[in-house]
Amino acid sequence: MNYSGVDTLRPNLFKEVFPYEEIPKVLFNNIQQPMEIPEDIWITDTTFRDGQQSISSMTVEQIVKIYDYLHELDNGSGIIKQTEFFLYSDKDRKAVEKCIEKGYDFPEITSWIRANKEDFKLVKEMGIKETGILMSCSDYHIFHKLNMTRKEAMQNYLSIAEAALENGIIPRCHFEDITRADFFGFVVPLAKNLMRLSEESNIPVKIRACDTLGLGVPHPGVELPRSVPAIIHGLRYYSNVPSKSIEWHGHNDYYSVVTNSATTWLYGGSSVNTTLFGIGERVGNCPLEAMIIEYAQIKGNTKNMNLKIISEIADYFEKELKHEIPPRTPFVGSEFNTTRAGVHADGLLKNEEIYNSFDTRKILGKPATVAVNSYSGIAGIAAWINSYFNLDESERIDKKDKRILPIKKWIDLEYENGRISNIRNEELKELVYRYIPNILENENVKVI
Template identity: 65%
Template sequence: MNNFSRENEGKGPNFYRDIFPYSEVPKIKFNGSENVVDLPEDIWITDTTFRDGQQSMTPFTVEQIVKIYDYLNKLDNNSGVIRQTEFFLYNPHDREAVFRCMERGYKFPEITTWIRANKNDFKLVRQMNIKETGILMSCSDYHIFKKLGLNRDEALKKYSEIVEEALSNGIVPRCHLEDITRADFFGFVVPLVRNFMDLSKKYNIQVKIRACDTLGLGVSIPGVEMPRSIPGIIGGLKKTCNVPSEALEWHGHNDFYCVVPNAVSAWMYGCSSVNTTLLGIGERTGNCPLEGMVFQYCQLKGKKDLRLDVVTEIAEYFKTEMKYEIPVRTPFVGDDFNVTRAGIHADGILKDEEIYNIFDTDKILNRPVVVAVNEYSGLAGIAAWINTYFKLSDKDKISKRDKRILEIKKWVDDQYENGRTTPIANKELEIEVKRYFEELIDIEKTRAS
């Protein structure tokens, strides 16, 4: 075993009180260091919906887990972009779900597991014939001293023994370095990970490292002091610890609203894999949303064979089957993510929806752009609503100058002058519009036939 660094021998834990005073908001400090962008050739996404995500919700049924696993496979569409997903194994319900998913025979996402740093837990992994498992390894002094009641030497020895146990059983260990953004990187993380890399060579099995930003404290800006620097953490794991990009994974939380840019930063500075959950479900403010990283991937590497429309199917399943309330303005999946109410925006959409829509949401997500009508919509908003709601072609589109639009606007104005405070529902507006635009009834009949 590699000797532990003696830098902190005889000293107490390092809580970085100048950065994490606790009675104040954490500090971002700069040291002027330069980090070179190092985007790997191959990057991908992993999923922890069934592990970290499920912990924040009512436990999923076996049928729900299998259905969501089907959706993940359908979204990935054999591209390998959504490469792995992880499961608990602790009760018969968990194990049945894993068996049912394994029976599907999907290549992607590969099924992996998660265990505590406990040798007895490997019995479950071996029994299930799983090739890789995540292992919880708290690495900040907050966790080592305060939660585990250990010192650094004891923690290093405990973690190294459990990794060697995995390797001796032919299992790929994925070391979840919990709370790495508050850890003493050079005093503990480096000697620990270097030891893991030595064990990788000894057993000829690559140990994987998951850097866990447990409290969302990571900062993506270059030049930030450790331990909060994502470029510093990823670059350090690669260059100082010799961890290859394909063995590096980032796991972040959204406590400071930075979970997506932080995950992108991990990619950009040499980490091949980012860990996510569907809709960002998870502890406190949640994990990195899988659908968000899918679109970040597309911007960096292209769409490949991903079935992006499945994102809409997944969101609908969570709403209807799981009774999960998605905030309406959530990007890509919220009910209002491509809805406009402002009259000036509606006027732009009336001219060309590309002016105020992020991309062709109808084609890519099966979510046509929508204009909601309220007291501020004006003639343009009503005309735009008609054109989008009835999916009118260019030759059939209604102009805001059509006199019949003015009549509908008078009806809308009357609603609000009489005390209405809510938007006009689509169905009630549809009835009113068809009173004046009878040709729309004929268009619908033609489509139906």
Template identity: 70%
Template sequence: MELQKCNYELEDVNEPNLFRHIFPYSEIPKITFNYKNIPICVPNEIWITDTTFRDGQQAISPFTAEQIIKIYDYLHKLDNNSGIIRQTEFFLYTERDRKALEACLSKGYKYPEITTWIRAKKEDFKLVKDIGIKETGILMSCSDYHIFKKLNMTRKQAMNQYLEIAAEAFEHGIIPRCHLEDITRADFFGFVVPFVNELIKLSNEAKIPFKIRACDTLGLGVSFPGVELPRSVPAIIYGLRHYCGLSSEYIEWHGHNDFYSVVTNSTAAWLYGASSVNTSLLGIGERTGNCPLEAMVIQYGQLRGNTKNMRLEVLTEIAEYFERDIKYSIPPRTPFVGKEFNVTRAGVHADGMLKNEEIYNIFDTTKLLNRPPVVAINEYSGLAGIAAWINMYFNLKGNNKIDKKHPVVQKIKDWVDKEYENGRTTVISNNELEALVKEYMPNILDVENVSIETDYKFLNRQNNKKIKLKTKTL
């Protein structure tokens, strides 16, 4: 028999508990262990939520209303009514944000559902009432760092303020999503559990559910087993379920990437019982960013074995839109969305790609993401790299493929070698290689049954240049 709920009472301490043995500040934070084994408990249903329009745009130049509407359309197109991208949240503080929210609401999309975010203040809640939204996030800082040092309150004062705004949400039939900011530095049993249990009482009286978003504000969460609170992601999710009795569908994880752990922590939240993980497109967000939405889409596919009817190729469209229209620079090696995430440079890898692209490509990126694998040519590419580039660039298949022993491959390699002998340090561009192939193999576009149109579209985008070639199907 397991005890499902414990009646922890608020510890209204006089001095903040800053966990100095874990967070000395003048040193790197510590990971402490208690070696307790917490069982994995994957919910029957898991999903993703989005904070691109809230936490995301805090970290970059604010989106225009038109950009917000366009990105919202992309999210809907990506989700494709699968319900995997369940919600997205909006600011309400500017006329621009309210205009964008109303335009997105008018589209009538089921997914992602539109929610909002406010501070735990009555004047903020009035904005939610006026807009007529069904659910809102409410900032409720839960660590003593925030309660004592930012809010200048005691734990009891903070709890009462949070409960007051939650009660107002219940009174107006709005689901409060309580954002427990900085939970990975909070006194879990001295504040978090007693506070959540008080929320449960209000919820039961109102007969309206509420949600808890566990916010790893500084990315301090740790995903592996045997770690003590407050840093343990498994212990936090388990504690919300076990000591508060919350169902998985009402628990959400929100992480940051300060310690390179945002994806593993979000995955751990799913594995240990949270139905929802909060993300942003391309991981944009405060400091090192939020959990990338695209990463969790792929994680969902790995855990569930499918992505339902999602349209994963839209991820490529989104990345191109951010770079082209928003002028946001995506690091080229960013998984799934960077221009070079599936570009091969090493000669030995190119040799493998020449034989079979599965050897060095993570999955069929052409089919799933509309991103053909690419071989970039430099001084280390060798004959195999050049042959692989020609086959991929000109989409040569079957008997039309050339191998590294082809005389034209040797001619091009000689040219490449001379470039680097003369001091070149940059990668050989697709334009240069294309010109060489057309010079040495003038009939390359007359090969029977070769369609080059799709690959050229992609590779032209990679170069950000226009390549004028025949576009007929040959």
């Protein structure tokens, strides 16, 4: 391969954008890239690779169980297309072997290796068809971490990619720190050379655009290197990378990881990389469950995915891995659709759609709930009863039901005596059994 990039004796660190002594800047050029959503978009997972580095190490049994969960969640839809593993320890390899034995089509098992030809032996021995390869592309990494010139880095990366192709392995090239890289001076030439290798070998070569520090910006009209639309558009139109070979891997340092991942889909990349509950380096990766909801909004469906399994996976992470999920985490937190405001509770009681944007009971298996406190009022108590006891339309308790009054009186007295915490579910349940005992006679009652 001929190096055709813009070589330089000094690194381009984009100090006008990343002054270091100040918060990074967003520069605008008002250039608008066209939105082009691919017909087929999907999610990949790195819970066992990038994600596992941020929590306590998983056992083989835990890895296999979570892999089963991912398969159940995907449910044959192919939306969760792949998941990647380390191969370096005996435990990693044993877990991969047990997962391969499952024979699942989705998620497909892939691996991750260093830019080292010796590592391909591991991939080939395991019978894995695709592997990720680290290809740092910003001058921060090339000059200061690798101590190379751009030309040396380019030649090294291409030789590793050639070795993968010679072994019949699909290389997934991880363009580390792409949001601080010289896009036309290094990223485009590297991607073009990789596409040439792909064409010559007749084997796909994939590009994972890694937003290593979460610096990507989704807004239209932003200058490179931070513009997500320009990066995805540029890979497609200046480097001839097909949509199906473009993947985004983001971090949440600037609260933009979900938006940046969705932006990748909007501007022509087919794949976004995620972890369950966003676990990962520093502030974490893109949450897999968030991108399922983004997929549903963009595509209008989730095919035949089993979204109710998400709550079960969350419970497993908390109980088995001791990973605490903040209660108000969207879609998976124990209180993500719990309201505390009395006026909101009254709205839920009248019509759940007023304060719940979709049927979370039907889709996620988690009904809208109410936390009872000094501000909840009678409507809040009624709404809590209906939700907690899972009462259907014909059985629901109305806020005008006089049986609620003694419950309300008990709660008021608690706060008059200085209580500041919410009324616990167990306390409310005992009150309901005391003042509305016939609720136990209903065969349909199913406490959530």
